Amino acid sequence: xxxxxxxxxxxxxxxxxxxxxxxxxxxxxxAVFFDGLDASFSMMVQFIPKLGAAFLLAGFIQVLIPKDxxxxxxxxxxxxxxxxxxxxxxxxxxxxxxxxFPLMAALYKMGAGxxxxxxxxxxxxxxGLQRLLIWxxxxxxxxxxxxxxxVSFPLPIIAGMTATSLxxxxxxxxxxxxx
Amino acid sequence: MHFTTPLLWVITLILGMIAYFHPEKLHKQxxxxxxxxxxxxxxxxxxxxxxxxxxxxxIPTELVxxxxxxxxxxxxxxxxxxxxxxTPGGPIISFxxxxxxxxxxxxxxxxxxxxxxxSIFAAHRMFxxxxxxxxxxxxxxxxxxxxxxxxxxxxxxxxIEANCPIGI
Numbered sequence: 628x629x630x631x632x633x634x635x636x637x638x639x640x641x642x643x644x645x646x647x648x649x650x651x652x653x654x655x656x657x658a659v660f661f662d663g664l665d666a667s668f669s670m671m672v673q674f675i676p677k678l679g680a681a682f683l684l685a686g687f688i689q690v691l692i693p694k695d696x697x698x699x700x701x702x703x704x705x706x707x708x709x710x711x712x713x714x715x716x717x718x719x720x721x722x723x724x725x726x727x728f729p730l731m732a733a734l735y736k737m738g739a740g741x742x743x744x745x746x747x748x749x750x751x752x753x754x755g756l757q758r759l760l761i762w763x764x765x766x767x768x769x770x771x772x773x774x775x776x777x778v779s780f781p782l783p784i785i786a787g788m789t790a791t792s793l794x795x796x797x798x799x800x801x802x803x804x805x806x
Numbered sequence: 807m808h809f810t811t812p813l814l815w816v817i818t819l820i821l822g823m824i825a826y827f828h829p830e831k832l833h834k835q836x837x838x839x840x841x842x843x844x845x846x847x848x849x850x851x852x853x854x855x856x857x858x859x860x861x862x863x864x865i866p867t868e869l870v871x872x873x874x875x876x877x878x879x880x881x882x883x884x885x886x887x888x889x890x891x892x893t894p895g896g897p898i899i900s901f902x903x904x905x906x907x908x909x910x911x912x913x914x915x916x917x918x919x920x921x922x923x924x925s926i927f928a929a930h931r932m933f934x935x936x937x938x939x940x941x942x943x944x945x946x947x948x949x950x951x952x953x954x955x956x957x958x959x960x961x962x963x964x965x966i967e968a969n970c971p972i973g974i
Contacts, residue, residue, distance in 0.1 A: 648861055649856075666860075749955075
């Protein structure tokens with residue numbers, strides 16, 4: 628997802644789907660087609676001003692929260708403290724899977740346990756600030772995000788604790804895999 | 807919802823100032839990241855919204871309201887979880903889809919369950935990143951530890967919504 632690939636395969640795929648969906652609407656009648664177009668434009672008008680801020684915000688967060696800090700935070704912490712710290716770190720880890728997974732693999736090799744790692748990944752997935760800012764707030768609004776955040780906040784901790792207690796039932800050594 | 811845009815811009819400005827006054831002048835790098843991301847996402851976003859608009863008039867609203875509506879209860883939350891788990895692709899697909907569902911009558915709690923399920927089970931991420939980098943055992947433990955979470959979020963959200971409506 629570098630700047631070069633602005634008209635990549637997924638853009639082409641979306642364009643084709645747009646044409647097909649538009650054609651189906653048109654086949655159902657001109658009014659349906661223009662209703663659809665109207666819905667699209669009203670969404671664009673609604674979302675794009677927020678997206679401008681969201682992109683900038685994500686950029687600043689990415690430079691202000693260095694990756695090393697996250698590694699340093701979780702490090703070799705274990706137990707409930709490790710799970711708690713990992714949940715916070717996951718929330719703050721900016722970037723897509725290209726950032727979070729190499730980071731997790733590094734933590735894995737450093738000796739972080741399953742509990743903190745599961746908590747970290749779950750937290751990054753469901754509470755990740757960057758996705759919240761770029762996608763969820765512009766698309767679904769502050770109140771929605773607020774409610775979702777409240778109900779999801781404890782989940783990474785639950786997942787991490789569950790992972791720790793499940794581990795003994797899995798075959799193989801409980802220590803991390805070292806390449 | 808109307809104060810979302812100004813609030814976002816105020817936070818952006820504050821973080822921008824912090825980056826600007828940072829000894830390493832981080833704002834330039836931040837602006838560059840933002841610009842690259844905008845260039846990469848915006849064209850696809852425009853197309854995705856075009857698709858969403860058309861699909862929102864094609865989807866029968868009675869169907870969405872019946873299966874995922876405000877009063878769909880536990881059934882709606884579970885269906886939303888399944889839907890989220892099988893939704894392929896990244897946020898460029900799931901969020902416009904969530905908006906379409908919302909506009910065609912889906913309730914807030916099912917939508918929350920949908921997004922949580924999609925976040926936890928996102929198949930593309932599991933196969934492209936998690937299994938190759940962390941191994942099957944880790945992925946298995948993680949899925950077992952978190953597969954109950956999406957319905958839980960939906961149920962918790964519906965309880966909160968019923969007791970203190972926050973006007974979504």
